[in-house]
Amino acid sequence: MPELPEVEVVCQGLRPILTGRTIKKIAFSIYPLRLPVPKHEIKKWLQDQQISNIQRRAKYIIISTHNQAKLIIHLGMTGKLGIFPTASHLARHDHLHLQLDNETELRFNDTRRFGSVQIISPTSTDEHIFAALGPEPLQDKLTPEYLQKRASKRKQPLKNFLLDSRMVAGIGNIYANEIAFASKISPQRPVGEITLSEWRNIITQTRDVLKRAIDAGGSTIADFIGANGQPGYFQLQLKVYGRPEQPCQICGSKIKKIVMAGRATFWCAMCQK
DNA sequence: CTAAGCGCCTGCATGC
DNA sequence: TGCATGCAGGCGCTTA
Numbered sequence: 476m477p478e479l480p481e482v483e484v485v486c487q488g489l490r491p492i493l494t495g496r497t498i499k500k501i502a503f504s505i506y507p508l509r510l511p512v513p514k515h516e517i518k519k520w521l522q523d524q525q526i527s528n529i530q531r532r533a534k535y536i537i538i539s540t541h542n543q544a545k546l547i548i549h550l551g552m553t554g555k556l557g558i559f560p561t562a563s564h565l566a567r568h569d570h571l572h573l574q575l576d577n578e579t580e581l582r583f584n585d586t587r588r589f590g591s592v593q594i595i596s597p598t599s600t601d602e603h604i605f606a607a608l609g610p611e612p613l614q615d616k617l618t619p620e621y622l623q624k625r626a627s628k629r630k631q632p633l634k635n636f637l638l639d640s641r642m643v644a645g646i647g648n649i650y651a652n653e654i655a656f657a658s659k660i661s662p663q664r665p666v667g668e669i670t671l672s673e674w675r676n677i678i679t680q681t682r683d684v685l686k687r688a689i690d691a692g693g694s695t696i697a698d699f700i701g702a703n704g705q706p707g708y709f710q711l712q713l714k715v716y717g718r719p720e721q722p723c724q725i726c727g728s729k730i731k732k733i734v735m736a737g738r739a740t741f742w743c744a745m746c747q748k
Numbered sequence: 749c750t751a752a753g754c755g756c757c758t759g760c761a762t763g764c
Numbered sequence: 765t766g767c768a769t770g771c772a773g774g775c776g777c778t779t780a
Contacts, residue, residue: 635752737754
């Protein structure tokens with residue numbers, strides 16, 4: 476499910492619910508996630524701590540506590556977070572639950588276990604989890620000049636470049652496709668030859684696509700808080716992703732599908748050059 | 749340094 | 765009905 480907009484919606488939904496709550500009890504499943512779960516450290520730093528804030532960086536969810544610890548959750552491909560009554564049954568693939576001081580608990584469920592749960596201790600200045608990440612697409616640090624510089628002399632296709640979190644943070648396969656379409660640039664165009672004004676437009680389109688997706692997901696926050704954790708009706712607005720052989724909404728020619736960097740890639744060969 | 753490929757997992761749709 | 769195959773929205777590691 477989750478790319479930047481979905482993760483942002485999750486953070487927005489969790490913020491008013493979790494902020495100010497105290498973590499009373501922490502438990503884990505026996506299954507490993509993609510990275511080793513530091514169970515002992517998590518209990519050590521989060522037990523009986525009050526939650527101070529919920530933030531997002533790239534696709535990471537950051538749950539901060541008053542002792543300056545940070546719980547870092549990545550949803551991977553199939554991760555979900557939800558709030559449930561403490562008394563309710565755990566579901567298959569629930570891997571972490573944080574019992575709160577109001578008879579509810581936060582549960583992390585991840586079928587494929589591509590997600591991760593990490594902790595940054597209060598004393599640590601080590602933020603290596605985030606060290607290599609490029610700028611947030613919705614923040615001012617992302618500029619046309621920056622992108623042109625990172626792209627210079629590279630032959631890498633635009634779509635692969637957009638998917639590289641070291642260049643820009645948080646863009647996944649769906650939105651890389653949608654951004655290339657909105658920018659009218661082929662996903663296969665080598666980034667080294669993209670002009671400054673094209674980069675300016677790519678940034679504009681990126682922000683537009685992501686913001687509209689966040690807004691669409693935002694309307695379903697109430698759903699996700701309950702049982703099913705399925706944010707987002709933005710899929711109804713997707714122009715190319717998942718629409719092979721269907722007519723382009725701009726020119727009517729058939730949407731093409733190929734595989735790039737091992738990922739499904741969709742585009743309109745008429746509109747995107 | 750860049751760029752591509754693989755593996756980690758489960759579940760679902762499809763075709764025989 | 766069963767079984768094999770391919771595919772899925774991420775990302776870190778290895779290889780060239």
